[in-house]
Amino acid sequence: MKMKNLFGFLSFVSVHAISGALYEQAAINVVENVGPLELLSLPSEHFIQFSHPEIRGLSARIKKSQFCDGGVDSYTGYIDAGTRHLFFYFFESRNDxxxxxxxxxxxxxxxxxxxxxxFMELGPCNIAGPNSTKYNPHSWNSNANIFFIDQPVGTGFSYADFGETVVSTEKGAKDVAKFMALFFETFSKFKGRPLHLTGESYAGRYLPLFGAAIYDQNAELKSKGLTPVNLKSIVIGNGATDFFALVKSYYDVQCTNAVIEPLQSIGECVQMRLALPRCEKMQKLACIDHxxxxxxxxxxxxCFNALGTPYLRLGRNPYDMSMRCPVNHxxxxxxxxxxxxxxLSQKWVQKEIGVDPSFGNFSSVSWDIYFAFWASRDPxxxxxxxxxxxxxxxxxxxxxxxxxxxxxxxVGNERWTKEMVWSGQAGYVKEQLVDWSVDGHVAGKVRSYGNFTFATIYGAGHLVPHDKPAESLAMLNRWLAEEEL
Incomplete structure (x- = not known):
């Protein structure tokens, strides 16, 4: 199994080259600002740059950008961390x-x-074709203000002045933490507002570290007389939080009734079962004990070659086992x-959101980032x-x-949640999976203890908000309201 193929699964992107990724920041008109800002006062013609003297090494740019048929005010901008520039979208809540x-x-x-x-899952607008978007009634901004961020640098519209790449989640986490502090400090109406870090797939690696960086940064913010970021929760969908738990579970989802029916032959499952003890031993010695x-x-x-490669030969979609899609298509x-x-490659769209005219075709994937992260063994x-x-x-x-x-x-995600050592482990493991419902229909199973919840969504694949939009929004709204699913 080549690493490129694995990356394609985890990022859910297609293979295109990135062109024109490096450009001069000065090409976009920027007006500097120091002090509080209001979103409604922001222009659409140029960026307003904002910073804070106590949040060093980082500033940001933001402008109005009415490019999405979402029914709310929308904004785009860049987080400028030295020579690194992270692109973001921001949409206000439809509710309040x-x-x-x-x-x-x-x-x-x-x-x-x-x-x-x-554009495909939970934003205010869904892609309607190559030239337009349409209103998404199940957007996650139904009851929340929401950022979408292209990170680490080099991803999407994000770029670096000299082509540098971030090679680990730890480094990227610091940039995100500083930006959250800067945003809440600058836009005073949001100060103290609860923040929820959400994402899917490799965000299972990103978000725990982002949360730790934000939480630990609060002590420094307090010492400087600034308002700490009110980190309320982390929400991870089909995450790669524990790669080995996922890979070991490939036996379960292919050779048992954990999902649908056994997908592999008895002979193949025997070979996979025999490989499991060696896989677990190698992991324990090289990845856990030391x-x-x-x-x-x-x-x-x-482990992946022994337990994952057999699935790739089946011609099924790696994101949804109920669909047949060849692995490279x-x-x-x-x-x-x-x-x-x-x-996003069209010039009128790029102009509207503030991308430099020299930026070429948009690509959903950065192979440079992928190789840099694997070279550092980040995954x-x-x-x-x-x-x-x-x-x-x-x-x-x-x-x-x-x-x-x-x-x-x-299966793998439930496995690591039960194996994780914390003060509530015994109570969490003791809880049974029970049904949770939406509009009178069972949507999945849920286990909850204290401030920790695990939930499944029936009939959804890797992209839950895409596959089950109503159920995913109901789940989020109940979570934000601190209600039981």
Whole structure:
């Protein structure tokens, strides 16, 4: 199994080259501002740049951008961290923007643009074709203000002045944490508003570290007389929080009735079952007891080749086991994706959102980011430790998973949530999975204890808001209201 193919699954993107990714910031008219700002006062013709003397090494640019048929005010901008520039979209809530919570959404990868989440899953508008968008009645901004961010640098419309790349989630987390502090400090009406970090796929790696960086940064903000960021929760969908738990579960989802029916022959399942003990032993020695980067990577690929490669030969969609899509042509099952890239490559769209005229065709994937992250072995680190520490500090965590996903399946995600060591582990494990419903129909199963919740969504694959929009919005709205699912 080549790493490129694995990356394609985790980021949900197509293969295109990035052109024109480097350009001069000065090409876009920017007016500097120091002090509080109001969103309604922002122009659409140029960016307003904002910064704070106590939040060093980072500023941001923002403007109005009416490009999405979403029924609300929308904004775009860049987070400027030295020579690194992260692109973002921001949409106000359809309900009560002056009081509703704030969400930040990121897609996976590493290197996958959040345009997929915006235009194909949970944004105010869905892609309607290569030239237009349409209103999404199930957008996650129904009761929340929401950011979509292209990160790390080099992803989507994000860029670096000299082509540098961020090679680890830890480094990217610091930029996101600083920006959240700057945003809440600058736009005073949002100050103290609850923040929820949301995302899917490789966001299972991103978000626990983003949350830790934001939480730990609050001590510094307080010491400087600034308002701490009110980190309320983390929401991860079909996440890659624990790669090994996912890979080991490939046996379960192919050879048992965990999802539909056994997909593999008895002979294939016997070979997979025999490989499991060696996989677990290699993982324990090289990745858990003592982390050795090279040995851990070798363990990962042994496990993946033994347990994952058989699935790839079936011709099924890695994002949805109920669909048949050849592994190298999985976009045949999702025609929206090429339309998103065509739409965002058009000059009138790029002008409206403030992208430099020298930027070329938009691509949903950065292979440079992918290779940089794998070179640093970023995907091999377990992240449940960060989830546990956030839970201990009162941050709420929701892990949800579409039951038809293969690559980041519900079995593996449930497994690590039960194995994670924290003060509520015994109580959490003791709780049974019970039904949760939407409009009188069972939507999935849920287990909850204290501030930790795990939920499944029946009939959904990797992209839950795309596959089950009404159910995913109901889940989010109940979570924001702190109600039981």
């Amino acid at each position: 923007p002056d009081n509703d919570d704030v969400l930040l959404w990121t897609n996976g990868g590493p290197g996958g643009s959040s345009s997929t989440g915006l 982390f050795d980067a090279m040995d851990c990577e070798a363990a990962f690929w042994f 999985h976009l045949d099952c999702y025609p929206e994706q090429p339309n998103i890239e065509t739409f 091999l680190h377990q992240n449940s430790h960060y989830v546990a520490e956030l839970l201990e500090r009162g941050v709420r965590v929701l892990i949800y998973a579409g039951t038809y996903d293969w690559i980041a399946n519900w």
